[in-house]
Amino acid sequence: MNEFELIQNYFNWPLSDSSIELGAGDDAAIFNLDSGYQLVTSTDTLSEGVHFFKDDSPEDIAYKSLAVNLSDIAAMGATAKYFTLAITLPILDEIWLEQFSESLKETSEKYHVSLIGGDTTRGPLNITITMMGVVEKSKAIKRSGARNGDNIYVSGEIGDAALCLKKINEGQKPHKAELIKLNRPIPRLELGSALKGLASSCIDISDGLKQDLSHIIKASEVGAMIDIKDIPLSQSMIEHIKENDDWSLPLCGGDDYELCFTAPENFNSEIINIAEFCKIKITKIGVISDSKELEIKGYDGQGESYQHF
Ligand SMILES: [Mg+2]
Incomplete structure (x- = not known):
């Protein structure tokens, strides 16, 4: 051939x-x-x-x-x-x-x-x-539009792909549902499209929430405050954190392909409607600040986001 x-x-x-x-x-x-x-x-x-x-x-x-x-x-x-x-x-x-x-x-x-x-x-x-x-024309959601006071949201649950990868690398056998999170991520096309005109910035979480949110605040020249207690987690992730006191997977683990986006507070009810319409969980995890720093309440800095080189 x-x-x-x-x-x-x-x-x-x-x-x-x-x-x-x-x-x-x-x-x-x-x-x-x-x-x-x-x-x-x-x-x-x-x-x-x-x-x-x-x-x-x-x-x-x-x-x-x-x-x-x-x-x-x-x-x-x-x-x-x-x-x-x-x-x-x-x-x-x-x-x-x-x-x-x-x-x-x-x-x-x-x-x-x-x-x-x-x-x-x-x-x-x-x-x-x-x-x-x-x-x-001019309707694409860029990373650079986040403004002081905007809410920060994520879709779905964060860190499961990284948890599955960790299990494989440690020689454990992940459950089928966990493998699906790693191998079959769902591109949030319907959600992205629905957020046009509402979201001030958006990124997909490919390299870890911490790093990808940092891209938004850098491009937008703002800061962000999030609280680890607000990050949406699956039951397996909750158990992993309970056992290991390790927040590095939801914060630094990549490959989730959920969306992280910002929007002004007055769009909050519309965002709740979009979540219902798209049948996707959307969670507010923090707010944009003017500090130019990413502050993560409750996190001791463990773990590194995915680096390509
Ligand atoms: Mg991307």
Whole structure:
């Protein structure tokens, strides 16, 4: 099988988005943007041994590669539309490719995103996806809009992905529900989109709440005060903290892909309505201050957020 057959066999399925004038197969893809909209784009790479284990299932790897990229588009309040895939494979394993491609197709259909091109090469397993989305002009939610007095919120529960990873690294067997949190994070696209016009800033929690909230306060030139007692936790995380007196997982553990956002207090009731509408737990964890520092009440500073280098 050569490169063209590989693409033809595994990464070429009919597209249903009428805005695509030309998908994969030419030198580049062409799509039409509605007037009044801006293109929003983001790239994330998943590498074997760094972002996933060698024996993780191809289905989970495909799902997560898409989900983490969708999560960045969600954090901007945009609608995800198209993506490209650059995949580096150590060998041509047709069973692996079949499973990977099936999961990628299924996930892309679930989130209404179209594969419009890509590249394949040989080397250590590596998946790079570039996701493109659209948003009404000037409506994207940036990191830089948080203001003194805004409330700080997070979606879902924080730290479970890191707890699962910790268990695997320590040779324990995580429960199925815990593995789902690590391998199948849900991109909060509906929530991100609903927050447009309400949230003053937003980020997805990929590297840990402490670090990702720090990105917001730095970009917005403000400070933040949060209380560890307010961070929403799962039952397993509550037990872990009780046993170990260790808050490093919810504060520094990455890979949750929940949204952390800020909004003025007068939008609080609308945010409660959005939580109900999107069927997602949203919790207020603190307020934006003018101190330029991140103060975390009840936390002794243990643990380090994920560092890429
Ligand atoms: Mg992000």
